[in-house]
Amino acid sequence: MSAGRLLLVDDEPDIRMIATMALERVGGWTVTAAASAGEAIAAVRADLPDVVLLDVMMPDTDGPATLAQLRPLLGDGVPVIFLTARGETDHLLALGAAGVIAKPFDPIALPGAVAAITAR
Amino acid sequence: MTRIASAALDAPIATVTLVDEHRQWFKSCVGLDGREDDRDVSFCSVAIEKPEPLLIPDTLLDPRVAHMRVVTDEPFLRSYAGIPIATATGFRVGTVCIADTRPRTFSAADVGLLEDLARIAEDELNHKELSEALASWRESEQRFRAVFHDSTIGMTMVNGEGRLVEANLAFAAMVNIPPAELRGIPIMTLTHPADRDNDNIKELFTGEIDRYRREKRYVRPDGTWFWGALTASMLRDREGRPDVSIGMIEDITERKEVERMKDELVSIVGHELRTPLTSIRGSLGLLEAGIAGELPAEAADMVAIARQNTERLSRLVDETLDLERLQAGRVELNVRSVTPPELLQSTAQVVQRVADDAGIELVWEAPADLQLFVDPDRIVQALVNLIGNAIKFSPEGSSVRTIVKAHGSEALFTVRDQGRGIPLDQLDAIFERFRQVDASDHREKGGTGLGLPISRAIIEQHAGRIWAESVPGEGSTFRITLPLPLAKPPIAVYDRRAPRREELARAARRIGRRVLTFSDPETLAEADGFVLVLVAGAGLEDVDPGVPVIRIEGEDVDAAVVEALK
Structure with missing residues (x-):
């Protein structure tokens, strides 16, 4: 049984693989992974996700800029959660994020953290 | 001189006597043995008490001196005439005097002659004093010049207008401007624009501080610059008024560069280690949890060891970076x-x-x-x-x-x-x-x-x-x-302009208040529990900081702050 469709956007392939495995096997999500803003937009157009996990620090188009591009496609109903290595929660929430998860994260605990934010 | 006095006045004894707190001694003397005497039993110590001549026609009839040893014992002096001599500043230091073993009266001519001699003695004394002072001043000035000019550390003299009065060769070489051309240049034109704020030279001249140290960049005419460690102190004139500021400048460019490279290395190594460590730890965590399939018991043990040590290594990297930032003062406290x-x-x-x-x-x-x-x-x-x-x-x-x-x-x-x-x-x-x-x-x-x-x-x-x-x-x-914070609530000082902000903060600190400064109205929300001080015209009209605002008007910040916070 799937918890839902989750779009993961991160430029680092290792993180994409580890997070995907944890979210699918532990959390029961159906995960689509994107490496850039462009891939994320294509993925959203192809299949609207239930949740987006978005890395803040990415080359070219960073997390907040990617969110600005995704938001018109997602509408207000799809929660977006930022992944960040910097302790900058407040201004990310101000951008309309549903929550922030600190990097580095414990992969086993990641599905629980996502669930805690989407349950709000 | 004492010979002239003795002969002209027909007196057996004539002396030029200097007196200090305890003794008197004869600078020049006719008719007396010895060079020193106890001041308490001397005529001259009586004579210098007043600027006028001291005339004693008969010592036995004068209660001030009748008991003295020179009267009751050898040489049994019976009369005395002494004219005080004084330094240029009017301080009486001795006498020109004559004494006799018989009573006598002193004519106006006698006194006039003694007075003339006293003036000559005074002139000589003052000339000697002056030339000695001059010599010692010249010597100390020469020493200062030598230190100033020959020093391998850059040295500057800056006046109250902030202009260079003089600079030594070392400083001229640092900024690559001939010493003669440096004279009169405002010191700020040699300072890197980014370091012009917060210079304390003004406080040095107002007397708020005696000295300060700071690191700043100096620019050369070709646009290059170097890091200097400046120690500035104040030279004052005789009345204690600020004269010129003396600056010592050491070129610390190399040290700064090494510091920067070390910081960069720590930071790069730290971040470069962090990323792969995160992946290793994540992968091991998933393996250990059996996400990729159940592991044989021995393999699970080894993966657990690998995961625990990776965590230790991550912690070490994180804490090394943290310590480095704390020690470099780059961690801003969210107080x-x-x-x-x-x-x-x-x-x-x-x-x-x-x-x-x-x-x-x-x-x-x-x-x-x-x-x-x-x-x-x-x-x-x-x-x-x-x-x-x-x-x-x-x-x-x-x-x-x-x-x-x-x-x-x-x-x-x-x-x-x-x-x-x-x-x-x-x-x-x-x-x-x-x-x-x-x-x-x-x-x-x-x-x-x-x-x-x-x-x-x-x-x-x-x-x-x-x-x-x-x-x-x-x-x-x-x-x-x-x-513990002082009993009075601390003050948040807000102003966009750094010098003005610092001026306010200093004024508030001087009256014993804890101060936090803010340049960004966005961060003012953190000023909970503060009294807010604000300079007129600084903006902030659209922001509600949520704490009382005091506006400081006028130029005399000190007085205004004291008034406002009373």
Whole structure:
């Protein structure tokens, strides 16, 4: 049984693989992974996700800029959660994020953290 | 001169006498033996009490001198005439005088002659004084010149207008401008634009400070620059008024470069290590949890070892970066008002589970009526380190007590355990990097060896102290002090313009208030519990800082701040 469709956007392939495995096997999500803003937009157009996990620090188009591009496609109903290595929660929430998860994260605990934010 | 006096006035004794607090001595003398006398029994000490001539026709009839040894005993002096001589500043230092063994009267001509001689003696005395002073002044000036000009450290003299009066060869070479052309140049034109704010030269001339040190960049005409460590102090004139500021400038470009490279290296290595470590740890975590399939028991053990050590390595990297940033002063404290129980509650949230697992009881004791102005996250980090250590080194079933008390103008935190204690010779060393008491500790207890150095850096940044006490075998006690805010509420100073902001902050500090400065209205929300001082025209009209605002008008900031905060 799937918890839902989750779009993961991160430029680092290792993180994409580890997070995907944890979210699918532990959390029961159906995960689509994107490496850039462009891939994320294509993925959203192809299949609207239930949740987006978005890395803040990415080359070219960073997390907040990617969110600005995704938001018109997602509408207000799809929660977006930022992944960040910097302790900058407040201004990310101000951008309309549903929550922030600190990097580095414990992969086993990641599905629980996502669930805690989407349950709000 | 005494021969002239003796002959012209027909007196057997004539002297030029100098008198100090205790004695008198003869500068020149006719008719008397010896060079010195006790001042208490001398005519001259009587004569210098007044500027007028002292005439004694008969010593036996004058109660001031009749008892003196020179009257009652050899040479049985019966008459005396003395004219005081004075220094240029009017201080009477001696006499020109004659004395006789018989009583006599002194005519106006006698006195006139003695007075003329006294003036000559005075001139000679003053000329000698002056030339001696001049010589010693020249000598000290020459010494100063030599130090100033020949020094390999750059030296400058700057006047009250901020212009260079003089600079030495070393400084001229540093900025690559001939010394003659430096004269009259405003010192700020040689200062890198980014470093022109916050220079203290003005305070030096107003007398608020006597000296200051700062590091700043100096620019050369070709646009290149160098880092200089400047020490500036004030030369004052004889009345104590500021004359010129003397600056000593050392080229520290190389040191700065090394510092920058070290910082960069630490930061790059840190971040480059972090990323792969995160991936390794994540992968091992998933393997260990059997996400990629159940592992054989031996493989699971090895993966667990790999995961635990990766975690240790990550912690080491994180803490090294943290310590580096703290020691470089690059960690900005998010200071706000908290009570000790709030700090201890946050600490307990982290350490309680560790204590429960180790079978250690945690005891807390803290007054709620103390207010601290600290960065709560950072103080909790330090307390977690201390209490975490205490738990690690405590035997099962024992307790770790954390007590907070007000102690004078400080809050005193005490963390006491019943563990094995710390040898006395290590009480200081444990606050240095990688200095655990026992080399095996880092394996058995899992620490990085950086917890205490980090705690010390945090506490010291809060202007507090941290130290350890111990009775080996009976346990260790760690203590932290943090300054308590003064009774009056601290003040948030806001102004976009750095010099004006600093001026306000200084004025408020001078009247004993704690001050936090803000340049960004967005961050003013953190100024909870503050009185807000604001300069007129600085903006902020659209922002509600949520605290009282006091507007400081006019140019005399000091007076206005005192008035406003009274």
